[in-house]
Amino acid sequence: MITEVKKGKPEVNVKFFLRLFWETFTLSMSAFGGGFVIVSLMRKKMVAKLGWIDQDEMMDFVIIAQSAPGSASVNVAMIVGYHLARTPGALVATLGTVLPPMIIVSIISIIYAVLQHNVWVEAAFSGMRPVVAAIVLQVSWKFFKPFLKAKAIPAILLFIISFALLYVMKISMITLILVMLALSTTANLLDMRRRKRRMEEDV
Amino acid sequence: MILYLQLFLTFFQIGLFSIGGGYVAMPLLQSQTVDLHGWLTQAQFIDLITIAEMVPGSMSINSATFIGIKIAGIPGAIVAIVGNILPSFIIMLILAKLYEHYREQRIIRNVLTSVRPIVVAAILTAALILLEFAVGTFRQPNIFAIIVFLLAYMMLSSKRIPMGPVPVLGIGAAIGIAKLGIVYLLEAGIVVI
Numbered sequence: 001m002i003t004e005v006k007k008g009k010p011e012v013n014v015k016f017f018l019r020l021f022w023e024t025f026t027l028s029m030s031a032f033g034g035g036f037v038i039v040s041l042m043r044k045k046m047v048a049k050l051g052w053i054d055q056d057e058m059m060d061f062v063i064i065a066q067s068a069p070g071s072a073s074v075n076v077a078m079i080v081g082y083h084l085a086r087t088p089g090a091l092v093a094t095l096g097t098v099l100p101p102m103i104i105v106s107i108i109s110i111i112y113a114v115l116q117h118n119v120w121v122e123a124a125f126s127g128m129r130p131v132v133a134a135i136v137l138q139v140s141w142k143f144f145k146p147f148l149k150a151k152a153i154p155a156i157l158l159f160i161i162s163f164a165l166l167y168v169m170k171i172s173m174i175t176l177i178l179v180m181l182a183l184s185t186t187a188n189l190l191d192m193r194r195r196k197r198r199m200e201e202d203v
Numbered sequence: 204m205i206l207y208l209q210l211f212l213t214f215f216q217i218g219l220f221s222i223g224g225g226y227v228a229m230p231l232l233q234s235q236t237v238d239l240h241g242w243l244t245q246a247q248f249i250d251l252i253t254i255a256e257m258v259p260g261s262m263s264i265n266s267a268t269f270i271g272i273k274i275a276g277i278p279g280a281i282v283a284i285v286g287n288i289l290p291s292f293i294i295m296l297i298l299a300k301l302y303e304h305y306r307e308q309r310i311i312r313n314v315l316t317s318v319r320p321i322v323v324a325a326i327l328t329a330a331l332i333l334l335e336f337a338v339g340t341f342r343q344p345n346i347f348a349i350i351v352f353l354l355a356y357m358m359l360s361s362k363r364i365p366m367g368p369v370p371v372l373g374i375g376a377a378i379g380i381a382k383l384g385i386v387y388l389l390e391a392g393i394v395v396i
Contacts, residue, residue, distance in 0.1 A: 029259060038261075064298050067315040069222045070291025071261030078295040079302075090296065098284060101260020105268040106280060108254055113273070116250070120380060127379020128253045128372050129337040130352035135256060135368045136330040138359045139226050143323040155320045162324035166230075173230055173325040174220050177318050184317035188310045 010052055012085045017092050020084065023050070024077050024096030038073035038097075039065070046080060053080065073097060206275055207282050213240065214267050214286035221263060222315060223322045228263035230329035232270075242274055245336050252333070256368050263287055351378055 010016050027041055039062055046053045053061070061083070065075035074097050081093025115121045147155045158180075165171045213235050221228040229252065236242045243251065255265035264284060271283030298311070338352055339345040355375060358366045 060302065063312070064302060065295070066223070067312050068291055068294045068298055069220060070218050070288060070294075071221070071228070071263050073261050074264065074288055075291050075295050078292060079299045082296060082299040087296065090292070090299070094288060094292065098260075098264055098288065101258060101264045102268050102280065102284060104258045104260070105254070105265045106272055106277065108258065109269045109272045112250070112254065116247075119383065123379040123383035124376035125250050125253065125379065126348075127351060127375040127377070127382070129249050129333075129375075130348040131355040131368075131372050131375035132249055132253050132256065133330060133334040133337045134352050134355035134359055135371070136226065136229065136252070136326065136333055138356060140323060140327040140330050141360075143223075143226075143319075143326060147320065147323075159320035159324050162321040163327060166324055166328040167331060172234060173321065174216070176321050176325075177220055177222065180318045180321055181314060184314045185310075188313050192310065 009084055010050075012089070016085065017088070020081065020089065021092050021096040024081075024093045025100060028073070028077075028097045029100040039076050042073075042076050042080065052084060057083070207279065209240065210271060210274060210279055210283045211286035214263075214271075214283045215290060217263060217267075218287040219290035222318055226262060226326050227322050228261075228266065230325040232263075232266050233329050233332065236270055242270055245332075249333055249336060253372065257372055347382065351375055 010019075023045060027038060027045060030041070043058050043062070047055055047058050061076055061079045062072075065072050065079055068075050074094060077093040077097040078090045081089035081091070083089075085092075116125075144159065146152075147159065162176055165176060166173060217228055217231045217235060220231055233248060237245055237248050251266055251269050252262075254269065255262050258265060264287065267283035267287040268280045271280030273279075275282070334352070337345075338348040355371050358364075358371050358374070359368070
């Protein structure tokens, strides 16, 4: 490759912020399919094209973005922006990522409000409803498959119990998550303490 | 004013608890906006997911915009979006700071992966509610919708010709329109079986 990629963080100035906004804006504009598509496009742009971030850092960012709540695409933009230019960078990158879907959906929802009772539009949506159910069902299968592949028995059990609680007993997902977060945090902290103590004993 | 606050708090909650990305927001959206606040009917909700699926951007941002506009115009959309991304913004800033200092947060990752099965179960639950709504119940099945559903599932999971959601949605829309066209033609007596 002849094209020279300048490595390392760029200089932070007004021009940089405009550039950051433009790069995240165009990225978000072209990312149909949400989440993971935009993450891989972001990697291509920030690492290969612009050279602002190195490959390893980008991998870490993606993992962190996926472990935090919220959509992965916005989270990656936030952490990339923060890495390049602290909080202002995070704000600019977030704005660039959020603005395109906001504009597009605003236009569509106004059209939808006008046309939703048109018989042809209704017909199109009636054909798409079963498709959406299929899409979401397939997504849940895609998420579930790794548990089966890894033969993660505890995860599968937790899945079955949560499904029963959510679908049959109609318990809220937030309650379940809060209980699990509390249990898991306690278990992890106890485990860390135990490990520390063992290390001290070894010394 | 109370409406804006409600929008903000609702989407703040959705943002805070959608651990694991876009689709996780869906069951939360369903329970909060359809069941709790009644901002959308089940039919409008499934249309919203359809629209969110077809345009670029993540499910939660698209839904926040759609619902925000419906409830309180453009300011409503802005309030909903800010509410939606604020929790992740705060958490990501903390994680980013931690990352710059320690470059590892195994406990956070462990804890968050531990809720993953719950999240997957929630997505399955939401999918089944959508499915029930789209294809009817055992007593009153909608045969047309069941056929479209099976066709769509096959197309989506086919390994030979992998199809993304957008083209399959297009096919679904075309089938829906074609069905109505045929019904009209039959009614008008232009086509006789």
